[in-house]
Amino acid sequence: MSPQRRAGLGTNQEAVRRHNLGTMLRHVHGAGHTSRAELTSLMGLNRSTIAGLAGELESLGISEHTTAVGGARQGAGRPSAGVRIAPDGPYVIAVDLGVDRAVVARVGLGGRVLERAQAPVHSDGEAWQVGAAVAALIRRVVEGAPATAPLVGIGISVPGLVRRSDGLVRLAPNLEWHDVSFGGIVLAALGLDVPVSIANDADLGALAEHVRGAGVGVDDLIYVSGNVGVGAGVIAGGVRLEGAGGYAGEVGHLRFNPQGRPCHCGNLGCWETEVGGHAIAEAIHCPPDKVAQLDEVLEGFTVPTRELRATGTAVGHGLASIVNTFNPRMIVLGGYFRVLYPLVGAEVDAGLADRALPAPLESVTLALPGLGSDSALLGAAEIALDPLFVDPVAALGTALVDVRSRLVG
Ligand SMILES: [Zn+2]
Numbered sequence: 001m002s003p004q005r006r007a008g009l010g011t012n013q014e015a016v017r018r019h020n021l022g023t024m025l026r027h028v029h030g031a032g033h034t035s036r037a038e039l040t041s042l043m044g045l046n047r048s049t050i051a052g053l054a055g056e057l058e059s060l061g062i063s064e065h066t067t068a069v070g071g072a073r074q075g076a077g078r079p080s081a082g083v084r085i086a087p088d089g090p091y092v093i094a095v096d097l098g099v100d101r102a103v104v105a106r107v108g109l110g111g112r113v114l115e116r117a118q119a120p121v122h123s124d125g126e127a128w129q130v131g132a133a134v135a136a137l138i139r140r141v142v143e144g145a146p147a148t149a150p151l152v153g154i155g156i157s158v159p160g161l162v163r164r165s166d167g168l169v170r171l172a173p174n175l176e177w178h179d180v181s182f183g184g185i186v187l188a189a190l191g192l193d194v195p196v197s198i199a200n201d202a203d204l205g206a207l208a209e210h211v212r213g214a215g216v217g218v219d220d221l222i223y224v225s226g227n228v229g230v231g232a233g234v235i236a237g238g239v240r241l242e243g244a245g246g247y248a249g250e251v252g253h254l255r256f257n258p259q260g261r262p263c264h265c266g267n268l269g270c271w272e273t274e275v276g277g278h279a280i281a282e283a284i285h286c287p288p289d290k291v292a293q294l295d296e297v298l299e300g301f302t303v304p305t306r307e308l309r310a311t312g313t314a315v316g317h318g319l320a321s322i323v324n325t326f327n328p329r330m331i332v333l334g335g336y337f338r339v340l341y342p343l344v345g346a347e348v349d350a351g352l353a354d355r356a357l358p359a360p361l362e363s364v365t366l367a368l369p370g371l372g373s374d375s376a377l378l379g380a381a382e383i384a385l386d387p388l389f390v391d392p393v394a395a396l397g398t399a400l401v402d403v404r405s406r407l408v409g
Pocket of ligand 1: 264
């Protein structure tokens with residue numbers, strides 16, 4: 001239940017305390033290690049309340065006490081007591097499903113990747129086969145988990161349209177999925193019942209870059225994911241822009257070239273057909289079966305081809321439409337764009353400057369992901385961790401302990 005709904009029902013002391021506990025945990029999660037003095041000023045609560053909340057997080061096994069935090073001092077030069085994430089505390093499983101591979105990680109609070117594994121996925125495979133492959137990776141990453149550490153939930157990133165209300169994958173074109181309940185498939189393959197959250201890869205990339213990547217402190221940020229398909233995740237005013245159904249940000253299907261190539265969506269000349277994986281592959285004469293590994297192929301280039309420079313210009317032109325529509329402070333270039341931009345940055349910048357309106361252009365910066373190729377993976381971890389920040393007591397109530405023996409035996 002959201003704090004807003006709880007507030008609507010009328011507040012009581014227990015609800016307020018749990019809300020404060022979650023808020024404190026969100027601060028500690030963001031910083032990894034902070035002082036009580038810092039928390040006192042961030043949360044606007046008095047020192048004894050902060051000490052009480054810190055003690056409760058400790059007794060829940062989520063955080064631990066430290067004697068001093070470098071630089072953070074209160075009155076008379078006395079070092080402030082610190083709070084940091086407990087090393088064997090709650091964790092989540094994050095899954096980044098791509099069109100050719102799945103990456104799975106066990107992630108703790110503070111965004112710490114504790115264990116990771118990956119395996120190829122066949123894009124023509126049935127969803128249950130992909131689910132079985134993901135479940136096998138999950139078994140691998142929980143093998144080393146301490147028996148007492150609770151599994152809070154599973155977060156999954158998919159390259160497709162995900163219905164917000166129930167996590168149904170409405171369409172993942174490059175996996176050829178229509179209306180797939182992938183979260184349910186993974187849980188069934190594991191034989192577990194834990195909360196599962198699932199969302200679009202670009203949306204999760206935006207979230208992770210905002211929380212702990214290139215866009216920390218940037219409240220108007222767009223993460224553009226240039227993969228086989230192209231999409232964007234939008235953070236507006238510090239909040240994820242999801243749209244009515246959860247499908248906002250499909251910038252790959254902005255009409256770009258009316259005389260262009262057919263797109264899988266049924267239109268002609270979508271931006272994705274000009275700058276997506278297949279277009280980039282064509283520009284560097286990379287065989288179509290290598291499209292899924294395009295980032296590695298691009299990394300081998302030092303001088304861009306003429307066609308690749310034209311692709312850079314097309315990237316810039318499309319970004320201009322995004323800048324004109326949303327007026328972001330920062331655009332983070334993820335997916336293949338992360339390796340494309342260092343090659344054809346001048347063309348991207350010129351294309352953007354050429355088409356963007358001067359006023360919104362003034363305030364935008366293009367950036368590479370602070371989290372490298374892990375943005376979507378860490379975003380998946382964030383949505384799985386989120387219940388802990390709403391109500392840590394309730395989230396731990398539905399968490400599973402001794403997962404290793406249940407899954408690995
Ligand atoms: Zn399209």
